[in-house]
Amino acid sequence: MQALHRVLHVEDDPSIQEVARIALEVVGGMEVASCDNGQSALDKAAEWQPDLILLDVMMPGIDGPTTLGKLREQAETREIPVIFMTAKVQPSELDHYRAIGALDVVIKPFDPMTLAAQLREIWERSDAG
Amino acid sequence: MQGEEVQRRLAALREQYAERIGNDLQTLMAQARELAARQRAVEPEALESLRHGLHRIAGSAGTFGYPALGQEAREMELWVQTVLETAVAPTSPMLTTLHDRLSGSYRLLENSATASVAEPQADYELVSGERAIRIAIMAEGDTHGLLQSLSGFGYDCRCLTEIEEWRSWRPDVVIIDTAHVEPAVWQASVAEVPSAMRVLLSDDGSFDARLQAVRAGAQGFFTHPLDVPALERRLRHLVSLPQQDPYRVLIVDDDVELAEHFRLTLKVAGIESRVIDQPSDVLRGLREFVPDLVLIDINMPGCSGTELARLIRFDDDWLRIPLIYLSAESDAERQAQALAQAGDDFLVKPISDVALTAAVTARAQRSRQLSQALARDGLTGLIKHPAIKELIEIEQSRTQRSGAEACVVMIDIDRFKSINDTYGHGTGDYVIRLLANLLRQRLRRVDHVGRYGGEEFVAVLPACSLDNACEAIERIRESFAQMECVAGKAVFHATFSAGVASTFDWADAGALLEAADRAMYEAKQSGRNRVCVARDTSV
Numbered sequence: 001m002q003a004l005h006r007v008l009h010v011e012d013d014p015s016i017q018e019v020a021r022i023a024l025e026v027v028g029g030m031e032v033a034s035c036d037n038g039q040s041a042l043d044k045a046a047e048w049q050p051d052l053i054l055l056d057v058m059m060p061g062i063d064g065p066t067t068l069g070k071l072r073e074q075a076e077t078r079e080i081p082v083i084f085m086t087a088k089v090q091p092s093e094l095d096h097y098r099a100i101g102a103l104d105v106v107i108k109p110f111d112p113m114t115l116a117a118q119l120r121e122i123w124e125r126s127d128a129g
Numbered sequence: 130m131q132g133e134e135v136q137r138r139l140a141a142l143r144e145q146y147a148e149r150i151g152n153d154l155q156t157l158m159a160q161a162r163e164l165a166a167r168q169r170a171v172e173p174e175a176l177e178s179l180r181h182g183l184h185r186i187a188g189s190a191g192t193f194g195y196p197a198l199g200q201e202a203r204e205m206e207l208w209v210q211t212v213l214e215t216a217v218a219p220t221s222p223m224l225t226t227l228h229d230r231l232s233g234s235y236r237l238l239e240n241s242a243t244a245s246v247a248e249p250q251a252d253y254e255l256v257s258g259e260r261a262i263r264i265a266i267m268a269e270g271d272t273h274g275l276l277q278s279l280s281g282f283g284y285d286c287r288c289l290t291e292i293e294e295w296r297s298w299r300p301d302v303v304i305i306d307t308a309h310v311e312p313a314v315w316q317a318s319v320a321e322v323p324s325a326m327r328v329l330l331s332d333d334g335s336f337d338a339r340l341q342a343v344r345a346g347a348q349g350f351f352t353h354p355l356d357v358p359a360l361e362r363r364l365r366h367l368v369s370l371p372q373q374d375p376y377r378v379l380i381v382d383d384d385v386e387l388a389e390h391f392r393l394t395l396k397v398a399g400i401e402s403r404v405i406d407q408p409s410d411v412l413r414g415l416r417e418f419v420p421d422l423v424l425i426d427i428n429m430p431g432c433s434g435t436e437l438a439r440l441i442r443f444d445d446d447w448l449r450i451p452l453i454y455l456s457a458e459s460d461a462e463r464q465a466q467a468l469a470q471a472g473d474d475f476l477v478k479p480i481s482d483v484a485l486t487a488a489v490t491a492r493a494q495r496s497r498q499l500s501q502a503l504a505r506d507g508l509t510g511l512i513k514h515p516a517i518k519e520l521i522e523i524e525q526s527r528t529q530r531s532g533a534e535a536c537v538v539m540i541d542i543d544r545f546k547s548i549n550d551t552y553g554h555g556t557g558d559y560v561i562r563l564l565a566n567l568l569r570q571r572l573r574r575v576d577h578v579g580r581y582g583g584e585e586f587v588a589v590l591p592a593c594s595l596d597n598a599c600e601a602i603e604r605i606r607e608s609f610a611q612m613e614c615v616a617g618k619a620v621f622h623a624t625f626s627a628g629v630a631s632t633f634d635w636a637d638a639g640a641l642l643e644a645a646d647r648a649m650y651e652a653k654q655s656g657r658n659r660v661c662v663a664r665d666t667s668v
Binding site: 013015016018019022026027058086087108109110111112113 | 134135138139142145181184185187188189190192193196203
């Protein structure tokens with residue numbers, strides 16, 4: 001089983017970006033890169049080849065689901081697992097995100113002390129782990 | 130230590146976040162205020178921008194340790210989303226309600242921020258909300274008299290001149306003398322603190338001048354020469370507004386699913402409701418839930434809506450509560466017949482979520498204002514004796530239900546008769562108002578303060594241990610003893626004695642009040658100007 005180490009975090013809110021970096025790097029001991037929009041995420045993912053992409057659903061410009069679609073079109077990023085992060089709570093939407101190919105969905109607000117453990121748990125439950 | 134390092138970095142981020150979100154909230158408040166003041170329809174783009182701002186807060190506040198703020202933002206976001214989806218233009222009162230909720234959220238953020246800065250180790254329950262109301266005055270010439278009078282009521286008053294001061298000091302209320310300060314000048318300053326409430330002073334008391342004040346977003350308007358007591362009453366009213374509990378609606382409908390839909394719709398708008406599907410449960414529902422308004426389905430098996438309305442009206446306690454029928458009846462004559470028997474209005478089903486929310490909000494607001502005017506003491510604006518007893522009963526049943534401790538405090542001004550005899554009754558009233566204001570400012574938002582009679586006050590402190598209650602009252606006692614009371618040229622100090630009792634020790638509201646009262650007398654007898662605890666001697 002491959003351990004989860006490199007995470008690309010895509011999020012337009014700089015405060016959330018920074019708190020997630022602490023949560024994953026300092027608390028979780030992972031390596032983190034951050035992007036603040038879908039387009040740069042496509043480029044960064046192709047170049048950096050993360051183990052996992054943590055993708056915010058609602059972003060200005062290209063939103064999360066569209067970014068996921070484009071990641072799946074690019075050969076270099078087709079296989080990289082994606083976990084969505086969203087503040088929306090309707091169960092139907094969660095099902096929808098899983099149906100379009102997300103490993104799972106992390107609900108905002110998240111607890112910085114447990115975020116890394118939460119990602120690892122999803123990772124290990126999935127085929128990727 | 131890695132844990133400490135994480136906590137330190139998170140604390141630093143939390144601080145930055147609070148500052149940024151504070152600014153974001155102020156921007157949203159300004160947007161909502163601007164939309165509410167508009168004469169024309171609100172375009173969807175403007176609502177979309179509000180929704181996006183709220184969405185960001187909803188998704189992030191909890192992560193930074195402001196879960197209540199996040200929840201508030203989520204509910205407001207859902208409300209805006211509902212409005213967007215139904216494509217019904219939001220009315221000005223709806224947007225004003227949104228603005229007020231945003232302003233409440235801002236206070237929530239500010240209170241938790243001051244709490245963590247002021248006393249990181251202390252029980253946050255006690256320090257939150259403990260800050261004098263800040264009033265900025267913009268006037269030309271001699272403002273000394275006004276400053277002194279308002280400071281005498283326990284407000285923190287300043288004349289601000291530099292824009293920078295507005296940003297850093299963040300007043301809660303701004304008093305602007307429009308007769309002497311140019312609109313461009315005060316508007317620029319006030320724009321720095323959109324959350325502040327505005328009171329305008331003018332030489333011109335005409336209808337047009339008042340209308341202009343309304344359009345400038347004023348919540349109060351006074352003409353020269355200034356009636357300071359009236360101004361103080363208005364300030365008291367303004368600063369106590371954000372402390373309002375959500376409106377409460379009792380829904381009586383045998384169609385459980387529809388009733389549940391109404392409940393959720395109202396919840397999105399921040400209105401609490403309880404559903405009753407058996408008409409026979411209505412009296413219990415009224416007693417337990419104490420609603421501001423009752424929605425009654427007119428066609429129910431076993432007991433019609435009009436019969437139920439008449440039955441509710443048998444009881445004097447519920448005469449003041451609006452009873453609104455929900456019905457598919459659109460025939461005006463039959464509606465009139467039903468209203469002639471009892472009930473106050475009709476809402477015709479099917480009703481859109483927005484129309485339901487707007488109708489319920491407007492009536493609940495009116496009902497709440499009326500109840501408050503009836504239940505509040507004219508001199509202090511505090512809750513009156515019978516109402517406070519009801520609150521004690523509510524806290525006691527909460528203790529029995531959830532095991533949470535609450536405390537009741539009886540407070541009596543020392544040697545009040547001698548203050549009246551020496552300085553006159555006017556000064557006596559002034560000392561009562563001084564203590565009322567201090568209690569209101571120093572206690573938490575969830576606490577209730579009532580005037581029990583003459584110079585006696587009762588405070589009800591929910592979710593508060595006996596030790597914390599004593600500590601809080603002790604601090605207020607010290608502050609009060611230090612305050613200077615002014616009577617003409619004389620300056621004197623007044624003090625109070627207090628008795629504290631816990632819902633853990635007494636299971637009955639009457640006994641609890643008596644225990645607090647006995648402890649207060651003990652404080653008087655052992656020398657006054659002190660706080661005594663009622664100990665349960667029977668156990």
